[in-house]
Amino acid sequence: MEEPIIEVKNVSFCYPPLEVLEDVSLTVKKGEFLAIIGPNGGGKTTLLKIILGLLKPQKGEVYIAGKRVEELGKWRSKIGYVPQTAQIDYTFPITVEEFVMTGRFGLIGLGRKPQAHDWEMVRKALREVKMEEWNKKQIGELSGGQRQKILIARSLALEPEILILDEPTTAVDPESSESFYELLLRLHEQGITIITVSHDVGVVAQYADSIACLNRRLIKHDRPEEVIREGVLEEMYGREAAFFHHGTIPHIVVRETPPER
Amino acid sequence: MEILRFAFMQRALFIGLIVGVLGATLGVFVVLKRLSFMGAGISHAAFGGIALGYFLGWDPILTAVIFCISVGIGISMLIENNRIKEDTAVGIFFTSTMALGILLIGLKEGYNIDLLGYLFGNILAVSREDLVISLAIGVIIAFSLYFFFKELVLSILDPEMARVIGLPVSFLHHLLVALFALFIVISVRIVGIILVSALLTIPAATALQWSKNLRKVLVLSSIDSLGCVLGGLALSYYLDTSPGATIVILATVVFFTTFLLPLPLKKK
Numbered sequence: 001m002e003e004p005i006i007e008v009k010n011v012s013f014c015y016p017p018l019e020v021l022e023d024v025s026l027t028v029k030k031g032e033f034l035a036i037i038g039p040n041g042g043g044k045t046t047l048l049k050i051i052l053g054l055l056k057p058q059k060g061e062v063y064i065a066g067k068r069v070e071e072l073g074k075w076r077s078k079i080g081y082v083p084q085t086a087q088i089d090y091t092f093p094i095t096v097e098e099f100v101m102t103g104r105f106g107l108i109g110l111g112r113k114p115q116a117h118d119w120e121m122v123r124k125a126l127r128e129v130k131m132e133e134w135n136k137k138q139i140g141e142l143s144g145g146q147r148q149k150i151l152i153a154r155s156l157a158l159e160p161e162i163l164i165l166d167e168p169t170t171a172v173d174p175e176s177s178e179s180f181y182e183l184l185l186r187l188h189e190q191g192i193t194i195i196t197v198s199h200d201v202g203v204v205a206q207y208a209d210s211i212a213c214l215n216r217r218l219i220k221h222d223r224p225e226e227v228i229r230e231g232v233l234e235e236m237y238g239r240e241a242a243f244f245h246h247g248t249i250p251h252i253v254v255r256e257t258p259p260e261r
Numbered sequence: 262m263e264i265l266r267f268a269f270m271q272r273a274l275f276i277g278l279i280v281g282v283l284g285a286t287l288g289v290f291v292v293l294k295r296l297s298f299m300g301a302g303i304s305h306a307a308f309g310g311i312a313l314g315y316f317l318g319w320d321p322i323l324t325a326v327i328f329c330i331s332v333g334i335g336i337s338m339l340i341e342n343n344r345i346k347e348d349t350a351v352g353i354f355f356t357s358t359m360a361l362g363i364l365l366i367g368l369k370e371g372y373n374i375d376l377l378g379y380l381f382g383n384i385l386a387v388s389r390e391d392l393v394i395s396l397a398i399g400v401i402i403a404f405s406l407y408f409f410f411k412e413l414v415l416s417i418l419d420p421e422m423a424r425v426i427g428l429p430v431s432f433l434h435h436l437l438v439a440l441f442a443l444f445i446v447i448s449v450r451i452v453g454i455i456l457v458s459a460l461l462t463i464p465a466a467t468a469l470q471w472s473k474n475l476r477k478v479l480v481l482s483s484i485d486s487l488g489c490v491l492g493g494l495a496l497s498y499y500l501d502t503s504p505g506a507t508i509v510i511l512a513t514v515v516f517f518t519t520f521l522l523p524l525p526l527k528k529k
Binding site: 052053054072073074076077079081083086087088089092093094095098099102103105106108110111113138140154158 | 293408409411412414415417418419420421422424425426427428469472473474475477478
């Protein structure tokens with residue numbers, strides 16, 4: 001857990017006239033489990049998309065494994081991504097297992113067909129999210145939570161070195177959500193670098209190595225247990241908002257939904 | 262089969278075979294990517310391309326292919342960053358390229374009657390060279406679809422993920438448009454540019470009602486399309502009707518028959 005695998009350097013991004021990210025820098029080490037929290041509109045999804053190279057920042061650079069994200073090339077196929085709202089046409093005539101296989105297309109390469117090993121990885125990924133019995137179903141037949149699970153399975157199927165997740169448990173029931181975080185922990189133990197955006201501060205604080213608070217600007221805490229002290233967490237669940245104080249800039253985390261417990 | 266006695270009919274049926282299978286396969290991608298209207302626009306733009314070819318004294322079909330691909334790129338440029346909506350952009354190119362065609366024909370001395378053949382098809386005009394060209398283009402289309410099959414699937418199903426794993430999404434989009442333009446070349450004699458897009462839309466739309474399995478959809482679409490193209494050609498011979506129009510009407514009848522069938526019959 002020494003070498004940096006993701007480096008975000010002085011990134012600024014705006015959807016004119018709205019400034020979404022201001023001079024954001026972030027270093028994620030190989031094997032680190034980072035959770036990004038912050039209010040809606042704070043730029044979390046935008047930051048993930050910049051890290052993935054889907055959006056180009058007006059200022060700053062992103063490096064992954066030492067290469068500029070625009071020049072990643074084949075390395076791209078080692079990044080698993082679970083979007084918050086996937087722009088997927090669920091009427092598309094494709095089965096669950098074929099859908100999960102699409103995650104491996106970058107690895108398989110142009111003009112080649114999936115081999116037995118690829119299908120084995122797809123089955124393994126579906127087992128991880130407990131969807132193996134649904135493998136032959138058309139993706140449109142799935143519920144919202146199940147759709148989320150196959151998105152996760154697709155990101156696992158490519159045997160990722162980096163896993164980037166944007167509120168992965170939003171549509172999933174609490175039980176599946178818990179087993180999902182257990183799964184992330186197992187992957188983390190295997191040395192996979194994980195970045196997840198979450199609203200559920202209490203949960204991610206248990207699992208993550210570090211927490212980054214993002215609201216236009218980013219502040220990273222390498223020791224979450226010190227930042228989110230016992231008292232602070234209770235306070236967050238009981239109130240509309242919680243303040244974090246660190247360094248010279250106090251920042252605020254606003255909860256959008258009432259607590260579910 | 263007296264229909265097979267005529268050399269032109271043999272050639273038309275042979276091209277019909279290629280057109281039927283490839284139109285159906287390409288059409289599944291076109292329909293799934295919701296490019297039906299774009300396809301109609303681009304095939305109509307072929308009229309402008311053919312007229313331009315005549316006007317400049319170039320090969321009309323070749324000019325039309327390059328023209329159509331340019332129109333496809335032009336539409337993509339207009340809709341980039343959502344500045345203009347796609348249907349608006351298609352609507353603009355659809356009409357302006359046809360207007361250009363009419364203008365150029367007017368400017369050229371001596372109206373060439375063969376333009377009607379391009380618009381509505383003319384199976385009597387199918388030459389030996391047409392056979393060779395159709396076969397060559399058919400191989401290009403079939404190979405491209407085979408080679409880029411899974412990449413096309415992902416870029417249509419989930420373009421964002423396609424970009425994350427590094428697929429050239431805009432290249433794949435332009436590839437589809439280019440294949441579309443090439444398809445116009447091989448089907449122009451049979452159905453004409455006005456009706457070409459029907460071959461890329463109707464059999465695929467019919468097959469998508471029958472199955473939710475992509476491979477089955479491709480097979481069903483091909484069978485439907487082949488039946489309609491060859492059946493339509495034969496029917497037009499006996500009924501003495503326009504081949505292109507007969508093919509399209511036949512395909513439409515199959516589509517609506519499928520559409521009106523009760524759901525349980527169509528499941529899987």
